[in-house]
Amino acid sequence: MISFISSGVCSRTQYARERVIPAVENIKLKYYTVDVVSAQYYNNRRPVRYIEFSVVPIPLRTAVVLGYIAYLYNTVAVNGGRQMAVDRSRTLCPVAAVIVLLLQTLLIQPLTEASAGHCRLACSLRDEIAGYRPIVDRVLSYVQDQKGYKGKTWAALSEFTDTFGSRLAGTPNLENSIDYMLNRLRTTNLDNVHAERVVFTGWQRRKEFARLVSPRVKNLAMLGLGGSVSTVPEGIRAEVVVVTSFDDLLNKSSEVNGKIVVYNQPFVSYGETVKYRSKGASEASKYGAVATLIRSITPFSLNTPHAGQQDYSDGVKKIPTACITVEDAELLNRMYNRGSKLEIFLKMDSKFFANATSRNTVAEIKGSTDPDKIVLVSGHLDSWDVGQGAMDDGGGAFISWNSLAVLKNFGLRPKRTIRCLLWTAEEEGYIGAYAYLKSHISELEKFNLVIESDEGTFQPYGIAFHGSDTSACIMAEVAKLFDSINATTMQSTKDNVGSDIEVFENMNIPGLSLLNRNEKYFWYHHTEADTMAVEDPDSLDLNTAMFAVISYIIADLSVELPKS
Amino acid sequence: MISFISSGVCSRTQYARERVIPAVENIKLKYYTVDVVSAQYYNNRRPVRYIEFSVVPIPLRTAVVLGYIAYLYNTVAVNGGRQMAVDRSRTLCPVAAVIVLLLQTLLIQPLTEASAGHCRLACSLRDEIAGYRPIVDRVLSYVQDQKGYKGKTWAALSEFTDTFGSRLAGTPNLENSIDYMLNRLRTTNLDNVHAERVVFTGWQRRKEFARLVSPRVKNLAMLGLGGSVSTVPEGIRAEVVVVTSFDDLLNKSSEVNGKIVVYNQPFVSYGETVKYRSKGASEASKYGAVATLIRSITPFSLNTPHAGQQDYSDGVKKIPTACITVEDAELLNRMYNRGSKLEIFLKMDSKFFANATSRNTVAEIKGSTDPDKIVLVSGHLDSWDVGQGAMDDGGGAFISWNSLAVLKNFGLRPKRTIRCLLWTAEEEGYIGAYAYLKSHISELEKFNLVIESDEGTFQPYGIAFHGSDTSACIMAEVAKLFDSINATTMQSTKDNVGSDIEVFENMNIPGLSLLNRNEKYFWYHHTEADTMAVEDPDSLDLNTAMFAVISYIIADLSVELPKS
């Protein structure tokens, strides 16, 4: 007699394939005797009916199907941890099930393909991941418990941002905040706390000013873009051409020479629309524009200018460039369309400083058996020079290191090392991450996974993952553990899922970030409104917990995440 | 034989009370012969069955009931304008209806009380109001028609605000915008276009600046409050006490002397919370505060300071006062709670100028038969000196005068006069409205209704009304005409429903404003974000149409709105 009891983790067809078929084949008989009986066994001390079968002389495939039915009925009893009494009408069903399943076996594929998507993970691995549930639940309880870690990430982040405010790369303020963090990580008793030096060319805003001067006087709220050159010291006054796209610029290219080009492009998405901030200056400069003012990259504004990096093209004259508000871009567009001759006065002064230095900040939980293998969890400490860098990316940096603090508090040490990285100079183009890649290129093989949060720490609802299909299947199993907080969505993507970690994802390291309710992220992004008011204590707790258990499980699993 | 045909406007019980009972009583017989028969009549060219009854010797009350049944069945056919065939099964029902209605008559009250609320308007008046439906529908179609008035209010408002920007009372800019409006109203061929002079003491912001200087340096976005005194020219530097309420101020009153008091009160509602802006300075000054910085009165901020008037108390030393942002107030509160000694540097410079002049702007559609009776429709042209005054109150002013323009285009001249008022110096405390009241006090009796829009021109959904119960019942009938745009809500309130018009409401003139989806109104209110981006063309069209037909109906109705 053969009987099968499932943990309820694997899909039914997968269970049949991995357990039932090999078991039947092991008997090395071509025909089996099958007899469906019923019995009782105890699950969590409550009796549950299930079905066994004994061997009768029938074809192998039929035996498999009936074994599967046995599994199926067992599942009815224990699937998902619910205990259901199987009633009499239910016990009549196997007859119908046999017919359905025999039809399935004729097609073979439906039996051997998993019904729950494309994943064909070994049941043993899925069981193993499911085995982390008690840890997940304990950590989730801990961060939601007033006597546990509840509110601690928010409290730490608010003290940090309140103390330092914005943290532009190249400023003493950022370096002071890094010193503060090193001290904080050490007092948290994390392993191997240290900083790694980065050298780069810094950029800093000084005085800047934009004003519509004709046909009426109106100050234009603005922020010079990262890396922009200055105007001449006395400022420039020039006529305005308003365009709504690069195509529109091309149409009006003959009007642009000597003028200030205002871009009033509609917001589609950050990814789609940010090209106007990045390349607007050089594109307009090609036709002789003397400066560009670009509508801020945001779906919502309270007359809010947004900062950000721009990127001059090689071989094109560098012209001053800044973002203005959505409202002012629309205003100028309307006036321009009415045929008004618009003139703007623009004065911008910024400073470049070669050989600026900063530091990436590192802390670890050393692995117990395989300490040179790494799961990296990260956010960036630097910010733009407006706002408080609470959202971008204080939240990401603080859920990262607090996730290690939480594991430390539980005494949870995985097999492999969890390394927390607080990047520097992300805003100027992943400068800290590139420097880190360069100096750690030799250990790149040992990176199992790179995790980052740089798109908000709002209410989390799942995982965004970039890696091989099998890795994605593993992460999907991990995501299932977050059902108690409704964060089981698993989004596998061909795109990179981080900012700094892009650098590593491009080197074929799997990348992960959290899906979170960040619909308003770009309302605040790179503005004076990036403050603690954006951050929610409860959401930070859940983000911290998810980072903690995800990095713990991946660093502790019997297998490493397979790279493609 | 008596038969009753209803327009479907009145409630059934009301119809019975007003029409059936008097009709039956007119026959001056105690007993009547009743015979229920059926017949056909034509409603909008389609045959509809109804029920007549003829007189048989029965008690009066029973006759009334049966008359009512006749009405009831007629209503089935024509109620709500829908034409329904009355089927055979329906014609069997009167027997059951007689029983129900006889029971009703035993209780009397259910028959004589209207079922649709507390209103007991005469059917004739309700019929009369319902009779305006064709005009309402025509106007609504017109403002939603590309070839009609669609988009015209928005276009006019954007040209106006783009040309003039903010319009602070006492500035040449406001006066230029008033000249523009007078010209615009004349070219719209409105009657009696003119301005009426107002003299007042103006206030104007000059340089102002607030900065946290210890324990770290952070500029604080701020707006000095209307009427605030200046600091000494070199500015003041003082320690900070943060309070969260007037009670908290009282608790900390011994710490306040010589300090800057920061109010970080939570936002409850504008009406509830604005007292901190109005009275925060004087309350803190009582305990020796040298200045006050008040959290802006808003439920949402992108580090957005809000302007507004404040109101020094008599006999208390006047100290400089400004609003800071929600985010900065919370930041200072957190730092203060952590025990940091906070110091702020504050420099404010403003100018008062006595004998400033401005003008209320007036235009009319003269009434055809009773031109000295007035329905007043209004908004204020002035604004604070930040933003563009597009929402507060460009939208209100522009739906007001455009509602007259729409009526003019239709050649609709009501019996009484519709007078459009574009107030000046509202923001400084209804200065224009008070001046107007004073100079028009003798004709106050002739004001039937004062209408204003000063709480947004978002999607309208009904009417807010302040007046006698009977007036409210009339307005409720008018509101029903807006069912095609889902704007039938009628909110009758004991409170005033406007800003400038408060002045007249306090003199027992009924007041009206529109209910609109203004949940975000205070996000923009008195900020740089009060721009055309807030205004939606379609919503402006509907607001314009509602102002047009409401003012037309009330100015044209056979009765004047009864004052209490």
Ligand SMILES: [Zn+2]
């Ligand atoms: Zn970032």
Ligand SMILES: [Zn+2]
């Ligand atoms: Zn207003």
